[in-house]
Amino acid sequence: xKASVTQFRVVKHELWMGHKVxxxxxxxxxxxxxxxxxxxxxxxxxxxxxxxxxxxxxxxPNGGFSNTMIRSISPTYATMELRDNVExxxxxxxxxxxxxxxxxxxxxxxxGEWVSFSAAPSF
Numbered sequence: 001x002k003a004s005v006t007q008f009r010v011v012k013h014e015l016w017m018g019h020k021v022x023x024x025x026x027x028x029x030x031x032x033x034x035x036x037x038x039x040x041x042x043x044x045x046x047x048x049x050x051x052x053x054x055x056x057x058x059x060x061p062n063g064g065f066s067n068t069m070i071r072s073i074s075p076t077y078a079t080m081e082l083r084d085n086v087e088x089x090x091x092x093x094x095x096x097x098x099x100x101x102x103x104x105x106x107x108x109x110x111x112g113e114w115v116s117f118s119a120a121p122s123f
Contacts, residue, residue, distance in 0.1 A: 002030075002032060003030065004028075004029075004030045004032040004035045004038075004039070005028075005029035005030050006026055006027065006028050006029065006030075006035060006036060006039045007026075007027040007029060008024050008026050009024065009025045009027075010022055010023075010024055011023040011024060011025055015051070016048070016086070016089075017086075017089040017093060019082065019086045019089060020082070021048065021086065024040075024113070025102070026039075026040075034052065034053070034059075037050050037052065037053045038053055038064075040053070041053035041054070041057070041062055042062065042064070042065055042070075043070075043073070043074045043076040043077070044062065044071075044072075044073070044076070044077025044078055045071040045074070045078055046062075046078070046083065047076065047097055047098060047099050048087075048090050048095070048097070048098035048123075049087070049090040049091075049095050049096055049097040049098055050087060050097050050099070051097065054083070054087055055080070055083035055084055055086075055087040055095075056087055065107065066105065067080065070082075080119075087112065095123065096112065096115060098121075098123050100119075100121035100122070100123070101119075102118060102119065102120070102121065103116065103117070103118045104116070104117045105117075105119075
């Protein structure tokens, strides 16, 4: 596997549908496929509603680590009971994955001008 780096900042701790969750800002330093999703899962804090790496994920929940390994890496990990309850709430609410690009900047493909876009998350 290729190396990948994600920086993050805790924005706040809050309640979402009665469950304790943490809102974070993620800054991908590298750009690997599913990088943010895998890194959050590997820290024991999967992105809400993640269909691949979340509690009911089709790929590798916990970013491929065992629950024992997650507990040793991240003592503040979300318990499996909490993950189960939150994921059930996500499904019941009809939400999709709670991952949102708050800001994007790029060179315009036609003009080459540097452009930036921003939008607040809906969750």
